[in-house]
Amino acid sequence: MTSVTRLGYIGLNVTDIAAWEPILIQVLGFEPRPQQPGEALQLRMDDRHHRFTLYPAESNSFAYVGWEVDTRDDFFALYDKLTKNQVPVVKGTSEEKRERAVMELMRFPNPDGAVQEIFFGGVEDNQPFRPSRAISGYRTGEQGLGHILFAAADAELTVNFYREQLGFRLSDYIHWDDAQATFMHCNPRHHSLAITNPCFGTGPGELNHFMVQANSIDDVGRGYDLVQQLGIPLILTLGKHTNDKMTSFYMITPAGFAIEYGFGACEIDDKNWEVKFYNAPKIWGHNLVTHD
Ligand SMILES: [Fe+2]
Known part of the structure; x- marks a missing residue:
């Protein structure tokens, strides 16, 4: 396909x-x-x-x-x-x-x-990337820019849409609290796309978050320090996911959705990947930060 x-x-x-x-x-x-x-x-x-x-x-x-x-x-x-x-x-x-x-x-x-x-054919610029702070860069290349999570009115139908029309393959499922999430991949990145039912204030067709993956845990750690110095609101503290094993934290953007900044996710080899079903998104951390 x-x-x-x-x-x-x-x-x-x-x-x-x-x-x-x-x-x-x-x-x-x-x-x-x-x-x-x-x-x-x-x-x-x-x-x-x-x-x-x-x-x-x-x-x-x-x-x-x-x-x-x-x-x-x-x-x-x-x-x-x-x-x-x-x-x-x-x-x-x-x-x-x-x-x-x-x-x-x-x-x-x-x-x-x-x-x-x-x-x-995304244009490769003839000038190198010059990051705005001293970081080791991002895991992109064959894995693309990261992942994105949408809510869907009918999550089953939407998952099937991406699988059948665009060729996504199942990574795994997590059901917790009011959320039922399906994770899908299209390259070795554990998931480039996740779909949930409407939950946590994210409505049908809305973006819940996107994720970018650093090449170094120190980039993420220094970013965590900076977030606190700059007073940027978090929605989830530093933690580690059950399914992709990503160590990350989630910032709230001015639009209300989140950006996940992480390191160290596992990769998928389709030849021996086993689709699993988890009962929680986190191994540790990722505590919800409440805001007035
Ligand atoms: Fe994520």
Whole structure:
């Protein structure tokens, strides 16, 4: 089956771009690209042209997520398949491809209306990534930028949508409190995508969090110090997950969803992977921080 193979980029509509700088630039060390006043802000985390785009907007919302394919042939094969399966897919314009910095682009809604894009050929910039703080960089490459978690009105239907249309494979399940989460992979990263029922204040089609993975636990540890110095609110303290074995913490963004910053996740080899069912997301830590 032709599959997407990596999480490539994320776009967000935000009311106040400056409010995101402590998290994205000071803690995560992303590199802002030169920005025109009042225009979108593009941010780098590796040698790609950019991985994140913040668009000035009247309200905060998820704009789109970009899923990468390995070849142009895969791109056109997936376009034909989605069209045949009556997924309302449209190709991106030249202007959109230039703005996303990709060679080929298409777009369609997931079952809850969250905009999904598929692209081939994310531009490798001729200038190296220059992080905004001294970090050892991010685990990207064949594993893409990280992972993303959406809530879905009908989680079973949405999981099947991603498996059947985009070629995701099951990693495992965790059911705890009011949450039922399904984790899926499309490369050796334990999960590039997770889907839950609406829970913890995340509604259908909404983003709960995305995750970026540091190359060093010290990057995450120093980031944890910085979060406390800068007064950035946490939703989960430092802890370790049961399923992907990631050591991470979760910051609350100005939009209300979270960003997970982690290190040390396990990787999947499809030949001998066993799909498991867990009753808790954490081995230790990850304590909920309540805010007034
Ligand atoms: Fe996560």
